[in-house]
Amino acid sequence: MKITTAACLLFITFLSQAKTWIVDQRKNITSIQKAIALASSGDTIRVMPGLYREGNLIVKKTLALMGVDYPVLDGENKYEIFTVTGKNILISGFKLINTGRGSLEDISGISAVQTKGLIVRNNKFENTFFGIHLANSSKSLIENNTLRANAEAEYQIGNGIHAWKCDSLNIRGNDIAGHRDGIYFEFVTHSHIEKNFSHGNMRYGLHFMFSHHDAYVANTFHNNGAGVAVMYTQDVNMIANRFEDNWGSSSFGLLLKDIRDSRIEGNLFAKNTVSIFMDGSSRCHFEKNVFRENGWAVKIQANCDENIFKANSFLSNTFDMATNGSLVLNKVDYNYWDNYQGYDLNKDGIGDLPFHPVSLYSMVVEKMPSSIVLWRSFLVYLLDRSEKVVPSITPESLKDSHPVMKNYDYHF
Amino acid sequence: MMKIAKYVAYDIIRNRFVLLYTLFLLIVTVSMYSLDSDAGKSTLSLLNIILLVVPLVSVIFTTMHFFNSYEFIELLLSQPVNREKVFISEFLSVALALSLAFIIGVALPTVLLANNAAAVYLIFSGVLLTFVFVSLASLASVLTRDKAKGIGIALLFWIYFTLIYDGLILYVIYSFSDYPLEKVTLLLSSLNPVDLARIVILLKLDISALMGYTGAFYQNFFGSSTGAIYAFLLLLAWIIIPLWVALRKFIRKDI
Amino acid sequence: MITISNLNKQFGKLRVLNSISVQFNSGISYAVIGPNGSGKTTMIKCILGMVVPDRGEIKVGGESIAQNSGYRKKIGYMPQIGRYPEQMKIGQVFDMIRDLRHDEKNLDEDLIREFKLDKLKDKRMHTLSGGTRQKVSASLAFLFNPPILILDEPTAGLDPVSVEILKTKIHSEKNRNKLFLITSHIMSDLDELASHLVYLEEGKILFNDTIDLLKEETGERKLGRAVATIMQRNLKAETL
Numbered sequence: 001m002k003i004t005t006a007a008c009l010l011f012i013t014f015l016s017q018a019k020t021w022i023v024d025q026r027k028n029i030t031s032i033q034k035a036i037a038l039a040s041s042g043d044t045i046r047v048m049p050g051l052y053r054e055g056n057l058i059v060k061k062t063l064a065l066m067g068v069d070y071p072v073l074d075g076e077n078k079y080e081i082f083t084v085t086g087k088n089i090l091i092s093g094f095k096l097i098n099t100g101r102g103s104l105e106d107i108s109g110i111s112a113v114q115t116k117g118l119i120v121r122n123n124k125f126e127n128t129f130f131g132i133h134l135a136n137s138s139k140s141l142i143e144n145n146t147l148r149a150n151a152e153a154e155y156q157i158g159n160g161i162h163a164w165k166c167d168s169l170n171i172r173g174n175d176i177a178g179h180r181d182g183i184y185f186e187f188v189t190h191s192h193i194e195k196n197f198s199h200g201n202m203r204y205g206l207h208f209m210f211s212h213h214d215a216y217v218a219n220t221f222h223n224n225g226a227g228v229a230v231m232y233t234q235d236v237n238m239i240a241n242r243f244e245d246n247w248g249s250s251s252f253g254l255l256l257k258d259i260r261d262s263r264i265e266g267n268l269f270a271k272n273t274v275s276i277f278m279d280g281s282s283r284c285h286f287e288k289n290v291f292r293e294n295g296w297a298v299k300i301q302a303n304c305d306e307n308i309f310k311a312n313s314f315l316s317n318t319f320d321m322a323t324n325g326s327l328v329l330n331k332v333d334y335n336y337w338d339n340y341q342g343y344d345l346n347k348d349g350i351g352d353l354p355f356h357p358v359s360l361y362s363m364v365v366e367k368m369p370s371s372i373v374l375w376r377s378f379l380v381y382l383l384d385r386s387e388k389v390v391p392s393i394t395p396e397s398l399k400d401s402h403p404v405m406k407n408y409d410y411h412f
Numbered sequence: 413m414m415k416i417a418k419y420v421a422y423d424i425i426r427n428r429f430v431l432l433y434t435l436f437l438l439i440v441t442v443s444m445y446s447l448d449s450d451a452g453k454s455t456l457s458l459l460n461i462i463l464l465v466v467p468l469v470s471v472i473f474t475t476m477h478f479f480n481s482y483e484f485i486e487l488l489l490s491q492p493v494n495r496e497k498v499f500i501s502e503f504l505s506v507a508l509a510l511s512l513a514f515i516i517g518v519a520l521p522t523v524l525l526a527n528n529a530a531a532v533y534l535i536f537s538g539v540l541l542t543f544v545f546v547s548l549a550s551l552a553s554v555l556t557r558d559k560a561k562g563i564g565i566a567l568l569f570w571i572y573f574t575l576i577y578d579g580l581i582l583y584v585i586y587s588f589s590d591y592p593l594e595k596v597t598l599l600l601s602s603l604n605p606v607d608l609a610r611i612v613i614l615l616k617l618d619i620s621a622l623m624g625y626t627g628a629f630y631q632n633f634f635g636s637s638t639g640a641i642y643a644f645l646l647l648l649a650w651i652i653i654p655l656w657v658a659l660r661k662f663i664r665k666d667i
Numbered sequence: 668m669i670t671i672s673n674l675n676k677q678f679g680k681l682r683v684l685n686s687i688s689v690q691f692n693s694g695i696s697y698a699v700i701g702p703n704g705s706g707k708t709t710m711i712k713c714i715l716g717m718v719v720p721d722r723g724e725i726k727v728g729g730e731s732i733a734q735n736s737g738y739r740k741k742i743g744y745m746p747q748i749g750r751y752p753e754q755m756k757i758g759q760v761f762d763m764i765r766d767l768r769h770d771e772k773n774l775d776e777d778l779i780r781e782f783k784l785d786k787l788k789d790k791r792m793h794t795l796s797g798g799t800r801q802k803v804s805a806s807l808a809f810l811f812n813p814p815i816l817i818l819d820e821p822t823a824g825l826d827p828v829s830v831e832i833l834k835t836k837i838h839s840e841k842n843r844n845k846l847f848l849i850t851s852h853i854m855s856d857l858d859e860l861a862s863h864l865v866y867l868e869e870g871k872i873l874f875n876d877t878i879d880l881l882k883e884e885t886g887e888r889k890l891g892r893a894v895a896t897i898m899q900r901n902l903k904a905e906t907l
Contacts, residue, residue, distance in 0.1 A: 370593040371586075373597045374581060376460065378574045378575055379579055381460065423753065423754045423755045424752075480750075481752065483751075484752060486717065487746060487804075490717070490746075491767055495736075664719060666678075666712070667717040
C-alpha cells in the first residue's frame with residue numbers, strides 16, 4: 001500500500017515538473033555520472049543501450065533511472081555500481097555486471113543505505129559480489145530481477161538479495177542463483193517475500209534471522225546447498241512454498257531454529273535429505289503440507305514443544321519422523337501417512353489404531369549415521385516390527401491418534 | 413557338459429516345487445504392482461521379498477535336489493564323463509531352472525508393469541543371487557552325506573547372510589560409533605552378497621534414504637561405473653569361489 | 668581285464684579294504700559275495716572310480732584308472748537302486764546317455780526291446796515301479812556293448828519273466844567273451860550265472876577261484892551251502 005503511494009507520488013511529480021534526461025553515447029550526455037549531476041530531484045534519466053564503465057554511481061536525489069534495452073553497467077571487477085541513499089529512487093531495466101569483490105566491504109550491484117520507497121525492478125545482475133544490498137531501509141520494492149553468479153566456493157561470493165535492519169520490504173518475482181545465500185534477511189520486519197525462485201545457491205536459498213512478523217509465500221527453493229534456514233524469529237508465515245531437491249550431508253528443505261508462533265502451511269517438501277529440521281522451536285503450526293520422497297520428512301529435536309502437525313500428507317518418505325529424545329510435547333493429528341497399516345472398521349475415514357511415525361531404525365540411524373547401510377535389510381525389518389509390537393525405545397507419546405485413511409488432495 | 417544340464421534342467425522345470433515357486437513369485441509381483449500405483453514403491457516392497465525368498469528357495473531346493481539325485485549322479489559317474497562335468501552340469505541346471513522361474517515370476521511382469529532402472533537392477537540382482545545361493549548350497553551339499561545335515565548347513569548359510577551378518581555389522585557400527593566408519597561399513601556390507609544386491613538396488617530406488625549423511629558417499633561409489641563393476645565382480649566371486657571349493661571337494665569325494 | 672593290486676581304503680577308523688589284490692579276466696563271470704560291510708560295494712565303487720582308494724592301483728584293460736574317466740567306456744554298470752530324475756521320460760533317459768556317448772555306434776538295444784521299454788518311452792520316471800526302473804538300469808548297462816559289466820543285485824525287484832530275460836542276456840554276452848562282476852544275495856542266481864567266486868570278508872579276499880572248486884572243497888552241491896560252510900569255517904578259525 002505504502003509502496004504504491006510512493007509510486008503514485010513519483011508519477012505525479014513526474015507529470016508536473018519533472019524533466020527527462022537521455023544518456024546516449026552518441027549524443028550530448030554520454031555518461032550517467034553526468035546526467036545524475038545535472039538532474040534534480042524528481043527527474044527521470046533514460047539510459048540508452050551501450051556499455052558504461054563509470055565506476056561507482058552515487059545517487060542521493062529522488063531520481064528514476066531507467067535503462068532502455070538493458071544498457072550494461074560494468075564495475076570492471078573494481079567498483080560497486082549503484083550506491084543509493086534517499087527517498088523514492090527507482091532503478092530499472094539495467095544490466096549490472098562485474099562488481100568488485102571484498103572480504104570486508106559488501107560490494108554490490110545496487111547498495112541502498114537508509115532509503116525509503118526504493119524500487120529496483122527488471123534488472124539483470126551478472127557476476128556481482130552482492131546483488132542487491134539493503135541496509136536501514138524501508139518501504140521498498142525489489143521486483144522481477146534476475147541475479148546470476150557463478151562462484152565456486154562460499155567465501156568467494158556474497159548474497160543475492162541482502163537485507164539488514166529493514167522494514168516493510170516487498171521482494172517479489174526475483175530469480176536468484178549461484179550466490180552464497182539467495183535471499184538474506186537479518187533484523188528485517190513486516191516484510192513480504194513472494195514468488196521468488198531461489199536455486200543453486202551455495203548455502204541457503206533463503207537465510208532468515210531475527211526477522212519478525214514477516215511472510216514468505218509461493219516461493220520456490222530448489223537445489224540449494226543447505227536449503228532454507230529460518231532462525232531466531234517469531235511470527236513468520238511460510239505459505240505455499242516449494243522446498244525441493246535439497247540434497248547433501250547437511251542439507252535441509254527447511255531448517256527451523258528457535259522459531260516461535262509461526263505458521264507453515266500448504267508447502268510442498270519434495271526430495272530433500274531432511275525436509276524439516278526443527279531445533280528449539282515452539283508453537284509452530286504445520287498444516288496442509290505435503291512431504292514427498294524425502295529422506296526424513298520431519299526431524300524434530302526433543303527441545304521443541306507445543307508444535308502442531310495437522311492434516312499434512314506424508315508420502316514415500318524413507319522416515320516420516322525422527323527425534324532424539326523420548327519426551328515429546330508436540331501434537332500430531334489427522335495427517336495422512338502412506339506408511340500407515342491400520343484399518344478403519346467404522347468407515348469414518350479415520351484409522352482405528354494410532355500411527356507412530358517414528359521408527360526404531362530412524363532412532364538408530366540418528367545415533368549412528370553409518371548404520372543407514374543396513375536400511376531395508378531383513379534385520380532392520382525385524383527390529384522395526386518387534387518395536388511396533390512392543391515399543392520400548394521409540395517415544396510412545398509421539399503418535400497420530402487420528403490418521404486419515406485417504407490421502408488429502410492437495411495440488412501444487 | 414550342457415548335454416546333461418539340458419536334460420536335468422528340463423526335469424527341474426517340471427518339478428512341482430519349482431512350478432509353485434514360479435507361481436508364487438508371479439502372484440506376488442503382479443499383486444505388488446497392481447496394489448500400488450507408485451511403481452517405485454512396489455519395486456521396493458518386492459525387493460524385501462526377493463532378498464529373502466530367492467536365497468531361501470535357492471538353498472533349500474539345491475540341497476534337496478542334490479541329495480535326491482544322489483543315485484542318478486552315481487549313474488552318471490559310471491559313464492565315461494569326468495566328475496567336473498557332472499557337478500557343473502548339476503549346478504548349472506539347478507541355477508538355470510531357478511533363474512528361469514525368477515525371470516518368469518518376477519522379471520517378465522516387472523518389465524511389463526514397471527520399466528524403470530531400479531527394476532532392471534532388481535532383475536539382475538535376483539538372477540545373480542540365485543546363482544550365488546545355488547553355489548553356496550552346492551557347497552553345503554558336498555560337505556556332508558546326510559541330507560538333513562546338508563539342508564541344515566545350507567539354511568545356516570541363508571540365515572547368516574540375510575540376518576546374522578547384518579547383526580554383526582550393526583554391532584561393529586555400534587562398538588566403533590566414535591570413528592568415521594563409512595568406508596569400513598561399505599566394505600563390510602559389500603562382502604555380503606545379499607547386502608550388496610540390496611544396496612545396489614536401493615541406490616537406484618530409495619535414494620532418499622541413502623543420499624543422506626553417509627549415503628552420498630555410497631551413491632558416488634556405486635553410481636560410478638567402477639562401483640557397478642566392483643559389485644558385479646563381487647557377486648561373480650560369490651558364485652565362483654563356493655562353487656570352486658565345492659567342486660574340489662566333490663572331485664575327491666567318495667560317492 | 669581288471670587288475671587290482673594292493674588296494675586299501677579306510678573310512679575314518681574303519682578299514683574297508685585291506686590290501687586287496689585280484690585279477691578279473693574276460694570271458695568269465697565272477698560272483699562277488701560277502702557279508703554286509705565286507706567291502707564288496709567299496710571294491711566295485713573303486714573300480715567305477717566313485718571311491719578313491721587310499722593306496723593301491725586298479726588297471727582296466729591295462730590302463731590305470733586314476734585321474735581317468737575314459738576307461739569307463741569299457742564298463743556297463745547296473746546299480747542296485749536305480750533312481751532317475753522324476754520328471755524325465757524313459758526315452759529321455761536313454762537319449763541323454765546316448766547323447767553323452769554319441770561317438771559310440773555299436774549299440775545293443777536287445778534288452779530295451781525285450782523288456783518292451785520302447786513302448787513306455789513317454790512314461791515319466793516317477794510313475795514307474797521299482798521293477799521297471801531296474802529294467803531301465805539293466806538296459807542302460809548293456810546299451811553300449813561294454814566288455815565289462817558290473818551288476819549290483821541285478822535280479823532284485825524284477826518279475827520272473829524279466830529275470831529270465833536278463834539271465835539269458837547275461838549268458839549270451841558271457842559267451843561273447845565279456846567279463847561280469849555280479850553281486851547278489853540270491854545264491855541260486857549266482858550259481859546259474861557265475862563260474863567264479865570272489866569271497867570278501869572284513870576287507871580281505873578269502874576265496875577266489877571257480878565255484879566248482881569251492882563245491883569240491885566243501886563237498887556241497889549247491890553254492891549257497893558251500894558259501895555257508897566256508898563262512899562257518901572262518902568263524903571257527905577266528906574263535907580258535
